[in-house]
Amino acid sequence: MRLADAHVLVTGASSGIGAALAHALAGEGARLTLTGRDRERLAAVAAATGASTVVCDLATQAGELAARAGHVDVLVNNAGVGWAGPFVEMPAGSAERLLAVNLAAPIALTRLLLPGMLAAGRGHVVFVASIAGAVGVAREAVYSATKAGLTVFAEGLRHELHGTPGVGVSVLLPGVVDTPFFVRRGAPYPRRRPAPIPPERVARAVVAAIRHGRPESYVPGWLRLPARLRGAAPGPFRLLARRFG
């Protein structure tokens, strides 16, 4: 779909991929509403992109955000949080927080904003998932589960909307991206390879997914190989995953 003059709501736009996406969408002529919790960082991105802002916590305020955003042509569910470490050592409430922000809030926002798109016969919903949701990552089991949930929710929705012209669903599955995500989750990215990619690369992939109606985009593209191997040959995939992480 055309992005010029489209009203795009981007969650998690105060940092990382969401901030890079705000800049990319502004360059396409989109009208932006940006959300996040950090008022100052959000205001800085909005000032640079001519956007409106809604400061809110998606764990509890998805309904309020949808009401304040009004009619939205494109919803980008990008906000997300991580946690890394042994599952049994997860502090009380952490799993619930990941499920609320990464999975429940995107489903709630989609439930509230999709009817307007269907009525207008024009719209697009984007989910920023992760390669973790396609393969499962050790020490990130709950994070992986939230992203797998997002990916399969999108797939079901896409089946359901088949035959509904003008309304599309896209999932992005990034690998490691150079953002404050790792500092925030309290555990740095532990490997040298694959090297983190810049958030602008994911932002470009999101823009292309909306414009061309791409159902699923791995960023970088080679990441579709481990995902396909897991689907086609789970036994050998597990051996390789244990060997190489």
Ligand SMILES: NC(=O)c1ccc[n+]([C@@H]2O[C@H](COP(=O)([O-])OP(=O)(O)OC[C@H]3O[C@@H](n4cnc5c(N)ncnc54)[C@H](OP(=O)(O)O)[C@@H]3O)[C@@H](O)[C@H]2O)c1
């Ligand atoms: N970085 C990676 O390697 C990577 C890889 C694959 C997928 N992803 C996914 O990409 C998305 C963006 O992550 P990023 O790397 O750009 O991380 P980031 O720089 O930490 O940005 C996360 C964004 O989510 C927002 N957010 C977090 N909790 C929120 C809450 N409770 N309510 C409202 N907003 C909230 C943050 O806003 P405030 O801080 O202002 O609340 C921030 O704008 C996430 O869904 C992440 O899972 C990241």
